[in-house]
Amino acid sequence: MAVRVSHKLKNALEGALAGGGDPATSPLYVFGPFLKLIVVAGVAEITFGASVWLVILTIAVVSAMYRLVMRWVTDGSGGSGLSEEEFGGWAVKVNAAITFIEYTLTFLVSMAAMVTFIADRIPWLNKGLPWLQNRTLLAIALSVFVGWVVNRGPRVAARTFGPATGSVLILLWLMILATIWKRGFHLPPLYLQAFRPPYLGYTLNGYARILAVMTGIEVFANLVAAYEGTPEQKSRKAFNSLLIIMGTTAVTMAIVGPAIFAISDPTDPEVSVFTQAMDELLPDPLPYAGTLVGIAVLMSASAASAQGLQNLSLGLRERHYLPRALGRRNRFGVADKPVWLEVGIVGLCFLLFGTHEETYLAIYAAGVFILLSMTGWAVTKRLVRQVRESFSLNTVLLIAGTTLAAALTTGATVIIFAERFREGAWTYFLFIPLLYAAFTYFRAQMGRPTDEMDYLGMLDAAQLAGFGFGQYATSAGEAGGEDPALEVTWQPEPKERSTWRQEQVDIRRVVVLLDGSDNAAQALPIAKAICQAVNAHLHLLSSVKNHTPALREQFEATRQKRAAYLAGVTDALRGDGFDVNYAVRPGFIADATLAYVTEQDIDLIITTTQGKSGEKHWGTGGVSRKLAQRTTRPILLVQCTDGEGEKATPPTLRRILIALDGSLRSERVLPYARLLAQAFHSELELLGVPDVPDFKEYRAPAEFIQILRKRKEANMRKFLNAVARSLRRDGVKVHTTVTGSMPARTILEISEEKDVDLIMLTARGRGGLKLLFLGSVAEQVIRESKRPVFVVPTPETNNNHQQDTQSG
Numbered sequence: 001m002a003v004r005v006s007h008k009l010k011n012a013l014e015g016a017l018a019g020g021g022d023p024a025t026s027p028l029y030v031f032g033p034f035l036k037l038i039v040v041a042g043v044a045e046i047t048f049g050a051s052v053w054l055v056i057l058t059i060a061v062v063s064a065m066y067r068l069v070m071r072w073v074t075d076g077s078g079g080s081g082l083s084e085e086e087f088g089g090w091a092v093k094v095n096a097a098i099t100f101i102e103y104t105l106t107f108l109v110s111m112a113a114m115v116t117f118i119a120d121r122i123p124w125l126n127k128g129l130p131w132l133q134n135r136t137l138l139a140i141a142l143s144v145f146v147g148w149v150v151n152r153g154p155r156v157a158a159r160t161f162g163p164a165t166g167s168v169l170i171l172l173w174l175m176i177l178a179t180i181w182k183r184g185f186h187l188p189p190l191y192l193q194a195f196r197p198p199y200l201g202y203t204l205n206g207y208a209r210i211l212a213v214m215t216g217i218e219v220f221a222n223l224v225a226a227y228e229g230t231p232e233q234k235s236r237k238a239f240n241s242l243l244i245i246m247g248t249t250a251v252t253m254a255i256v257g258p259a260i261f262a263i264s265d266p267t268d269p270e271v272s273v274f275t276q277a278m279d280e281l282l283p284d285p286l287p288y289a290g291t292l293v294g295i296a297v298l299m300s301a302s303a304a305s306a307q308g309l310q311n312l313s314l315g316l317r318e319r320h321y322l323p324r325a326l327g328r329r330n331r332f333g334v335a336d337k338p339v340w341l342e343v344g345i346v347g348l349c350f351l352l353f354g355t356h357e358e359t360y361l362a363i364y365a366a367g368v369f370i371l372l373s374m375t376g377w378a379v380t381k382r383l384v385r386q387v388r389e390s391f392s393l394n395t396v397l398l399i400a401g402t403t404l405a406a407a408l409t410t411g412a413t414v415i416i417f418a419e420r421f422r423e424g425a426w427t428y429f430l431f432i433p434l435l436y437a438a439f440t441y442f443r444a445q446m447g448r449p450t451d452e453m454d455y456l457g458m459l460d461a462a463q464l465a466g467f468g469f470g471q472y473a474t475s476a477g478e479a480g481g482e483d484p485a486l487e488v489t490w491q492p493e494p495k496e497r498s499t500w501r502q503e504q505v506d507i508r509r510v511v512v513l514l515d516g517s518d519n520a521a522q523a524l525p526i527a528k529a530i531c532q533a534v535n536a537h538l539h540l541l542s543s544v545k546n547h548t549p550a551l552r553e554q555f556e557a558t559r560q561k562r563a564a565y566l567a568g569v570t571d572a573l574r575g576d577g578f579d580v581n582y583a584v585r586p587g588f589i590a591d592a593t594l595a596y597v598t599e600q601d602i603d604l605i606i607t608t609t610q611g612k613s614g615e616k617h618w619g620t621g622g623v624s625r626k627l628a629q630r631t632t633r634p635i636l637l638v639q640c641t642d643g644e645g646e647k648a649t650p651p652t653l654r655r656i657l658i659a660l661d662g663s664l665r666s667e668r669v670l671p672y673a674r675l676l677a678q679a680f681h682s683e684l685e686l687l688g689v690p691d692v693p694d695f696k697e698y699r700a701p702a703e704f705i706q707i708l709r710k711r712k713e714a715n716m717r718k719f720l721n722a723v724a725r726s727l728r729r730d731g732v733k734v735h736t737t738v739t740g741s742m743p744a745r746t747i748l749e750i751s752e753e754k755d756v757d758l759i760m761l762t763a764r765g766r767g768g769l770k771l772l773f774l775g776s777v778a779e780q781v782i783r784e785s786k787r788p789v790f791v792v793p794t795p796e797t798n799n800n801h802q803q804d805t806q807s808g
Helices: 012-019 021-028 031-041 044-072 078-087 089-121 134-150 154-158 161-183 200-214 231-263 273-281 286-318 337-353 358-389 393-420 425-446 451-461 469-480 524-534 549-575 589-600 623-630 670-680 702-729 743-753 775-784
Strands: 509-513 537-544 580-586 604-608 635-638 655-660 683-688 733-738 758-763 789-793
Touching (some): 012 161, 012 231, 021 089, 021 161, 021 200, 021 231, 021 286, 031 200, 031 231, 031 273, 031 358, 044 200, 044 358, 044 393, 078 358, 089 286, 089 337, 089 358, 134 337, 161 231, 161 273, 161 286, 200 231, 200 393, 231 273, 273 286, 337 358, 358 393, 358 425, 393 425, 509 524, 509 589, 524 537, 524 604, 524 635, 524 670, 537 549, 537 589, 549 580, 580 589, 589 623, 604 623, 623 789, 655 670, 655 702, 670 683, 670 702, 670 758, 743 758, 743 775, 758 775
Parallel strands (some): 509 604, 537 580, 655 683, 655 758, 758 789
Antiparallel strands (some): 635 789
């Protein structure tokens, strides 16, 4: 069920009225199919109580499980958000596929039950042609009406949600009190015989038929973010809302259920068992008022499912799982196409299969319990991880409880599919793969959205309209269609897959850029260390600028002087056992280096950030900056230190800092990090800095930004842990850190704090006059760091340098 919250919820009762319509209506229609099964079979006296108590047990353990979900996930994404965190991207698509089916079934069941309530008072609706009853025409007409109302904006339909839910709660408690007053306090009998043949099958089948009382329980986890207060206060209020609704449902099952069994005739085709019970238990005119309440709340539930489908479509569109046309808002600010699609499917089902709710209840409950099972195992998985990190007896007990809940919901799912497979449950094996494939296709075609839009799409898909950013986005849509501010944030990443684990790089040829100065010579110690560690061939390169013919003698003298210098360095290195050659080329050093790199198939360029002038050429458009812009070869930039030259102590590279941002682009540094770590027996420090924009242009509340930051931190931690596991399998010692909010400053601070010997990162070369060349993060790190920086350039395009590819 969808939730429409236009203001913060102050207490549990407000939340119960806002989100409890779907689960509160279930007692109105679940008893008929259940009693018809066991009464006709002649086993009702034995199996009735067992089936009811199984359902009450399921309500209790699943409610307790959702208490944990509400504590952990306070951003409104609920159980689906937790499943995504624990199981990854496949859970998103499975959840979305099942949710799409469930919304359609909610509409079907609610509309069919509503028509049944109307037909209870107007028997003429059960007449008509043999192949088309009057109630079918009414159901189709009401479906179109509800679709039209919902598509006129969220506020139109939402006005009825609270009053309708409040009315049905009053009706149920009147039925509870009337039952006790007229028939006494009697709970369903529990016979152990019901769990033995030949009764066991009927007990479980009856259990499967009334499990629809669980539908909508997950909505309260989506409501957490809509309450006032601290996260703990919000989760407690949401849980209390759940207790109000599900407690009422459980009490109705336990007290009113035996009365319905005793006084109703489930074989009566004209009047439903709940209406029969109302007529018997309530004084006039309350039974007729109860019918009106039932009609109102069931129509409200139908509208809520349509509104939920709107939100789901918007969320999936923002996450690039649906084409934009399907999620486009109409002039009332809502996505109308999914609703008309739902109405069309519902109308076709009514024409083909009829308008009796028992036709759809089994497959309705099946989808609900698939989602509940996923949430149950996600909760258990997180608790197991927590107990591994820090053992606690309380956590172990919680694991036992959530394992019971997960096993119970999974068992219920199996029972439903086993008992009702031929009656429609088989459709899940058709529609879920089809929808999964469709979501996968559109995501692949449209690319991955930004993290912010992906997160916002998850909140929309969780039906939390009206909270934080969603409230602004909804109001903007209502004011005039699409919000142009949202459009500019769509930046799909390249359709790539992570390949660094399989990528093996080699550093076989290393070039060091020298200009005869002590500053440039400070690149030699680390070059020697790397060549020795990876058994690479060392190249020394220098260049001399071309002069006019009149200055030819000056050019030649400079070239000979530079060659003599390089020859001396080469002889010294060969004396130390290195395989070395050198070259002096005419022209600017950046151009000469690029040509030499291609000619000699160089794998690594090493240079210092200061040359003969003593000025840091990084910030003045010098050689290192130009190289990084124009090559894909890694570049090692060495910071100059006064008084040191080529005879400085070779670095040990015992600890290396790897800066990652969670993108595929940043992963391109990892094969080199693995190579150096294995060669030098280094420890790798993986650093992730969540980058969360302030969203001032969207007028987003601080609460939303804080939630988004936490989610980004969690995603970054998960990413780093996955990278660390892969590196550890290769024998590398790895530590992970997720901290900070400003990447460049954080990288510099952590490099000092961890006392690292090398910083490694990727940098984006973009080209053009408005160039930041390597991006502000890499530029600031290189400019301000006291440590060597290993940069892997990742240009946006390599059209001008297609021959310049990594040789590793």
